[in-house]
Amino acid sequence: MPNDRGRVEGKVAIVTGAASGLGKADAIRLAEEGAAVVLTDIDAAAGQAVAEECGGTFIEQDVGDESTWPTLIEKTIAGHGRLDVLVNNAGIAPLGDIETTTTEIWRKTLRVHLDATFFGCHYAMPMLKQSGGGSIINMSSTAALVAMAPYLAYSAAKGGIRSMTKAIAAYGRRQTNPVRCNSIHPGSILTPMVQSALETGTGFKIAETDDPEATRIAMGIGEPQDVANLVLFLASDESKHINGAELVIDNGSPTPSRPK
Numbered sequence: 001m002p003n004d005r006g007r008v009e010g011k012v013a014i015v016t017g018a019a020s021g022l023g024k025a026d027a028i029r030l031a032e033e034g035a036a037v038v039l040t041d042i043d044a045a046a047g048q049a050v051a052e053e054c055g056g057t058f059i060e061q062d063v064g065d066e067s068t069w070p071t072l073i074e075k076t077i078a079g080h081g082r083l084d085v086l087v088n089n090a091g092i093a094p095l096g097d098i099e100t101t102t103t104e105i106w107r108k109t110l111r112v113h114l115d116a117t118f119f120g121c122h123y124a125m126p127m128l129k130q131s132g133g134g135s136i137i138n139m140s141s142t143a144a145l146v147a148m149a150p151y152l153a154y155s156a157a158k159g160g161i162r163s164m165t166k167a168i169a170a171y172g173r174r175q176t177n178p179v180r181c182n183s184i185h186p187g188s189i190l191t192p193m194v195q196s197a198l199e200t201g202t203g204f205k206i207a208e209t210d211d212p213e214a215t216r217i218a219m220g221i222g223e224p225q226d227v228a229n230l231v232l233f234l235a236s237d238e239s240k241h242i243n244g245a246e247l248v249i250d251n252g253s254p255t256p257s258r259p260k
């Protein structure tokens with residue numbers, strides 16, 4: 001029987017870092033398939049614009065600030081009555097190896113990635129259970145699997161997210177209304193974060209090449225839509241038996257997720 005319902009119709013999803021890149025693509029894709037989406041970001045102007053584009057609701061939030069989380073969950077429940085999906089996506093990627101990483105970079109990176117993912121999961125869990133069970137999707141990185149020397153704090157934070165995800169999955173499956181928790185590990189995906197890392201590292205600008213699309217493919221770099229489709233699958237009931245998994249999305253790229 002054909003089914004014209006959206007793949008996440010009736011679900012309510014929070015996506016952090018939704019003003020740009022992967023979070024923006026995730027929010028749009030979830031909304032296209034019928035979810036009511038609450039978008040958060042520190043960049044209020046860009047976040048509001050994405051919310052208008054996809055018919056979602058924008059709430060300004062610094063994910064590393066614990067006090068913002070209870071308010072975000074309360075506003076989501078007040079506006080939509082339930083919470084089914086949390087996408088912990090917001091992130092930064094400051095450069096720094098073991099010698100050049102300052103304590104400030106270390107703390108800032110762990111705050112935005114590791115602290116924030118903990119806060120999100122901690123404060124969302126009761127509401128996910130109350131809504132009948134749900135899905136948490138934590139954005140890690142291939143840097144969690146084969147660490148990157150120039151991104152020490154980032155690699156450590158993403159590794160922490162990977163392990164925390166599995167502990168939450170083991171907890172969530174035992175609840176009366178089970179909550180799933182999975183991590184996504186993208187390789188390079190063409191977003192403002194990766195464009196700026198490329199430019200900082202090499203001065204290379206994909207957009208200024210003769211054929212940016214061919215260059216992107218030749219460099220093994222994916223598109224935000226590729227990750228958004230995986231987020232959609234994990235948010236939907238199609239993935240109901242997938243819990244505690246680490247899903248690599250890098251088109252078999254030899255680095256950094258796999259040794260050459």
Ligand SMILES: NC(=O)c1ccc[n+]([C@@H]2O[C@H](COP(=O)([O-])OP(=O)(O)OC[C@H]3O[C@@H](n4cnc5c(N)ncnc54)[C@H](O)[C@@H]3O)[C@@H](O)[C@H]2O)c1
Nearest residue numbers: 017019020021022041042062063090091141188189191193
């Ligand atoms: N693009 C990639 O190749 C890639 C690969 C692996 C993992 N990731 C991860 O995917 C996520 C999204 O990255 P992206 O490439 O889309 O980057 P991006 O820079 O395009 O977007 C990140 C978003 O997070 C927001 N943000 C930053 N700090 C925040 C804070 N304290 N509170 C709330 N929002 C904040 C930014 O304003 C921005 O809108 C990150 O967690 C990143 O580590 C990206």
